[in-house]
Amino acid sequence: MPRGLNSWVSLLLFLCYICEVVSTATVTLKSIEIFTTHEFIGSDPTVYFNCKGEEKIILPDLRKAQVEYAYKGQESWQPLTEFPNKKCKRCGFYAKHTIKSDDVFGEWEFCPSEFTRSDGKYIYSVDKEVNATFICEECVPHPQKADPAPKSENEGNGMHWAIVALISIIVSILVFVGLAAAYKYWQKKKRQKDQARFLKLFEDGDDIEDELGIGPLGGSV
Numbered sequence: 001m002p003r004g005l006n007s008w009v010s011l012l013l014f015l016c017y018i019c020e021v022v023s024t025a026t027v028t029l030k031s032i033e034i035f036t037t038h039e040f041i042g043s044d045p046t047v048y049f050n051c052k053g054e055e056k057i058i059l060p061d062l063r064k065a066q067v068e069y070a071y072k073g074q075e076s077w078q079p080l081t082e083f084p085n086k087k088c089k090r091c092g093f094y095a096k097h098t099i100k101s102d103d104v105f106g107e108w109e110f111c112p113s114e115f116t117r118s119d120g121k122y123i124y125s126v127d128k129e130v131n132a133t134f135i136c137e138e139c140v141p142h143p144q145k146a147d148p149a150p151k152s153e154n155e156g157n158g159m160h161w162a163i164v165a166l167i168s169i170i171v172s173i174l175v176f177v178g179l180a181a182a183y184k185y186w187q188k189k190k191r192q193k194d195q196a197r198f199l200k201l202f203e204d205g206d207d208i209e210d211e212l213g214i215g216p217l218g219g220s221v
């Protein structure tokens with residue numbers, strides 16, 4: 001029960017830490033690969049990234065499918081978006097068309113909490129459509145993220161010590177009870193021995209009286 005409570009407190013602290021850390025975290029695109037162009041043969045696609053309510057960001061160099069495009073994160077159109085708080089955004093990759101409506105490679109709830117890897121990477125992948133790697137180092141709860149392991153180890157140690165202490169106490173009590181019982185037994189034995197000696201003394205006394213002829217019987221004769 002105290003362990004469960006502990007985890008809850010840790011979780012709350014962790015969540016608080018996240019909401020503190022994620023104050024306008026920038027998201028950059030590290031790499032992208034599209035698996036289809038959504039275009040008629042011959043024409044190049046115009047692929048853009050968009051989060052609802054924000055500007056469309058056209059990926060200028062992306063021309064071919066089945067090719068991985070890698071970026072430095074400092075390109076003129078970067079960063080892709082920002083997370084002012086821990087709230088998710090509705091974002092997606094689209095192919096722009098002039099005549100028909102835009103095609104969707106993938107659209108999803110993009111959340112800062114998805115950046116759980118220590119290197120700040122998050123891979124968004126839709127089968128046969130798109131595979132994109134994002135970076136948001138500010139989204140990752142870095143410094144305290146590394147701590148939980150040693151902390152739980154300490155917790156384990158604590159448990160260990162508690163068990164050792166408990167066993168020590170129990171052993172002490174048993175030893176004390178054992179000693180008390182032994183003392184009692186010794187006292188009883190001693191009393192019995194004393195009693196026996198006393199009785200023996202009495203009998204011996206009778207014998208002496210008999211010998212001297214001054215016993216109760218002898219006296220009346």
Ligand SMILES: *[C@@H]1O[C@H](CO)[C@@H](O)[C@H](O)[C@H]1NC(C)=O
Binds near residue numbers: 031123125132133
């Ligand atoms: C997506 O891209 C990442 C990074 O380049 C790569 O490690 C991963 O294998 C790719 N996944 C798929 C399904 O292509």
